[in-house]
Amino acid sequence: MKDKDLDGMTFEDIARGIESMDIRGAAFIARAAALAIAKHVENFQGEGIDQFEDWVDKGKERLISTRPTAVSLENALRYVLKPGDDVESWKTSIEMRADEFIKRSHEAGKKIAEYGGKRIKDGDTVLTHCNSSLALGAVEYAFDQGKDVKVIATESRPKKQGYITVRYLAEKDIPVTLIVDSAVRYMIREVDQVYTGADTIASNGAVINKIGTSQIALCANEARVPFTVCAETYKFSQGTAFGELVTIEERDPSEIVDPADVRGVRIRNPVFDATPADYVDSIITEEGVIPPSSAYRILKEMFDY
Ligand code: RI2
DSSP, X not given: OOGGGGTTOOHHHHHHHHHHTSSOSHHHHHHHHHHHHHHHHHTOOOOHHHHHHHHHHHHHHHHHTTOSSOHHHHHHHHXXXXXXXXXXXXXXXXXXHHHHHHHHHHHHHHHHHHHHHHTSOTTOEEEEOSOOHHHXXXXXXXXXXXXXXXXXXXXXXXXXXXXXXXXXXXXXXXXEEEXXXXXXXXXXGGOSEEEEOOSEEOTTSOEEEETTHHHHHHHHHHTTOOEEEEOOGGGBOHHHHTTOOOOOOBOOGGGTOOGGGGTTOOOOOBOEEEEOGGGOOEEEETTEEEOGGGHHHHHHHHHTO
């Protein structure tokens, strides 16, 4: 699903779409949440600032409940919902700031594609995991620069977002090889760089991303292959700077296997993991290429504390 598909959707359609992962990817769900809360606010039928505040809070809580790990969604709502003095000025501000956030998200993606693409050398084979619009943007930028770039993409069980990646790259005539997640350590010898996206960056530089990312980082570190993360600053988590832990979403076990096929067996489906900063070489943001140790500075500048 693309951004333009959201226009005809209602607030609840978008919330359900994020929950079901028809709308997915940390950047896309942030833009979708910004648009959804603006739609929600347009539907306010009450009277006065108190009823309006309750209405806004209900919409915010509904959206935050859809995907608990990606701080991008929460940060998008924090940006859009900057409080106003009265109902009309607050409604206008929400609608304007939602448009601004969406525009800035796309602009950030273009900058990250450029900064990340320049760091991909002619002849590089890049390994990707899951389906990150930012990591793919960097690969596409390098390809459009005329570089000979190849991709090895993991399947990314259980939802197999890697198939979105390989189909996208094949359509662009970018050479791509699909592998199962467990083939990474075997294939790493053919890899020059690993590029992933991120759902959340913690204040200590740890990267929360699709399950399996931390194992890939281990393999890359062992093979001395640079591990690069592409993430906008709105994926940095202020809460982690003050002791909050990132919630690792566990989804329905039926995404892995039909429980009837493995009776009496417990199934767990954590869909994100945390990669320690020590295993991350660079984080490419729209503010520039930073070491993971600069995550706290980014947060300080963003939230001015
Ligand atoms: P972009 C996705 O989560 C993947 O974990 C991906 O790496 C991350 O969001 C960032 O995606 P999911 O929505 O923002 O597939 O780089 O669970 O597109």
